[in-house]
Amino acid sequence: MKEREIKGGFRTINPATEEVVQEYTYMTDAEVENAVEKCHQAFENWRHTSLENRSKVIKAIGQVLMNRREEFATLMTQEMGKVIKHGFQEVKLCASLCEHTATQGMKDLADDERELPNGGKGVVTYSPTGLIYGIQPWNFPCYQAIRYAIVNLMAGNGVLLKHAENCTGSGLFLKEVFEEAGLPKDLFTVLIIDHKQSNAVIENNYVRGVTLTGSDGAGRVVAQVAAKALKKTVLELGSNDAYLVLDDADIDLAVETCVTGRTYNNGETCVAAKRFVVVESIYEEFKNAFVKKMEAVKTGDPMKKETAMGPIARADLREKLHNQVEESVKQGAEILTGGKMPSGKGFYYPSTVLANITKGQPAYDDELFGPVASLIKAKDNEDAMRIANDSRFGLGGGIFSKDEDKAFKLAQNHFDTGMVFINSFGLAQPNMPFGGVKDSGHGREHGGFGIKEFVNIKSVMRLK
Structure with missing residues (x-):
């Protein structure tokens, strides 16, 4: 068996053959800072893109996923051993999430006009907040990243991804898919970083929210770092169902x-x-x-x-x-x-x-x-x-x-x-909330809840 760790980086290993799939080098701290800065610059333009135009891009992402499903399913099998038929099912699920988000997101994020008790006018608007940092596991290399990324892109946010090391190729593949579908360059950014660098990303001022899927131990560490920086978290931390x-x-x-x-x-x-x-x-x-x-x-x-x-x-x-x-x-x-x-x-x-x-x-x-x-x-x-x-x-x-x-x-x-x-x-069902309680974490994804986890629910009022 080949060792996973190499100087300054790591190897991904095919778990069925024990052969090396690819070697990667960690980004330098300066490269990480630059990548986050570029993602923020892309966000500053994307945040003003209409819901209609965001929806078109999200739909296109689902279409490109399906067009490249065989390529992606094969890559997932090579990186983490998923049986090939489950890889096809995963890509199909993700394409349906794109379609659902593109359609339902228009309704979920629409302004909510309310009459105030004194007869004045109120509008609740769901405004983008900034960059959302996702730390994602290896077991569903496509779905775990799509699950948080698509709703946040639809909401007008920028997205940073630290994928599990053994699924780094899947993260980079998603970046290709997103940009092929018309997503602006750098709006979805993959960070190849270690844990210390990850903590620095959480603390970065451009990052407005953090979502993690992983163990309850990892959740405690990430939640602590995020809490010190006053960053909201969504945590899905496994279970023994x-x-x-x-x-x-x-x-x-x-x-x-x-x-x-x-x-x-x-x-x-x-x-x-x-x-x-x-x-x-x-x-x-x-x-x-x-x-x-x-x-x-x-x-x-x-x-x-x-x-x-x-x-x-x-x-x-x-x-x-x-x-x-x-x-x-x-x-x-x-x-x-x-x-x-x-x-x-x-x-x-x-x-x-x-x-x-x-x-x-x-x-x-x-x-x-x-x-x-x-x-x-x-x-x-x-x-x-x-x-x-x-x-x-x-x-x-x-x-x-x-x-x-x-x-x-x-x-x-x-x-x-x-x-x-x-x-x-x-x-998972696109229209039903996904998430847990107790040591399984907090926050929800899907079902109209996930798309509002990292938006600014803003009150705009004219009092009579």
Whole structure:
């Protein structure tokens, strides 16, 4: 395996072949300052561009993404091991986000006229604020960057991106796509920088907001730096989402959906199903079917269309995942399938199911970022909800029940998490808010909320 770090920079490594994809050099501090300055200059012009013209560019970005989807999907697979079919799905989702934002953003950002109590006139306007700095992870190289960048560009802001090192190529590819679609040069700027330089970017006066998707540890560091500089943050910090299988669940549907929820994108998804809380009366039936289906997941070359699951994105991430499994076993967890570190080339890890999960084990308390499922037995439906909420995280979750009305009420009134899927698993919907509570962060993206996170909601009034 090639080392990732090199003098003054780093290499990106194909996790399936362990071959070098590309080498990059960190920008100098002066280059970073210059890049931020140029982005600000581009913003000063863009902020006065009409919503109609911004919308046209955003739509065009979606079209160029689709035109270059094969090229982009291949690059994502090379950089982080995503199976090629999931790469195509990701690009398609991002194109739909562009279309939705270009259309709905016109309505979300339109001036809101209000009659004042004394008969005067008021206008609420959503004004651009400046540069929005995004620190983004590697698991969805296209989506994570598009998610915050598109709405902020539509809102009239400039955008800075520090992508995960192993997806640097994807960040630069997006810059090409944006400018090919007609976005002004430098308005979307990719920064190839280290953590110390990143802190300086947060403190830069041109930067008006910071958004991070990553671990809760990274979120604390970024939030602290931003708070000292009085910068607003939006943080999406992962989770150990619980999927509840209640006593009246359709077990076949639950098993099929839960396996997909745990193994999609190689199991490396913040909002993936991770803890499976199953009511005792149906536990054995679910367990047997779930283990059998997890064992059948086809792992292999991510470039082949028939492959269901590729490698873990990096060697160190696979090592961390395996250590979490081993530590859980030391504390009493039982491996029902998988759990062994494979030999051979590539950072592969088998689909794994752990049982006898108790509080204090990594499989109960922490986020296992890979295809490892934690199977937890609950006494009844009420106990299942208690276990689901017994977490410092709260990003997503799921409920399986044939009584859909009951499931919706449980989700609305009792599930302490940001998103809940009923009898289904999904990633993101353009018209529904995305984000979490507790250690999963704060702020929202999508659903008309994300586009207003970093605008100046300005009151303009004429009092009578």
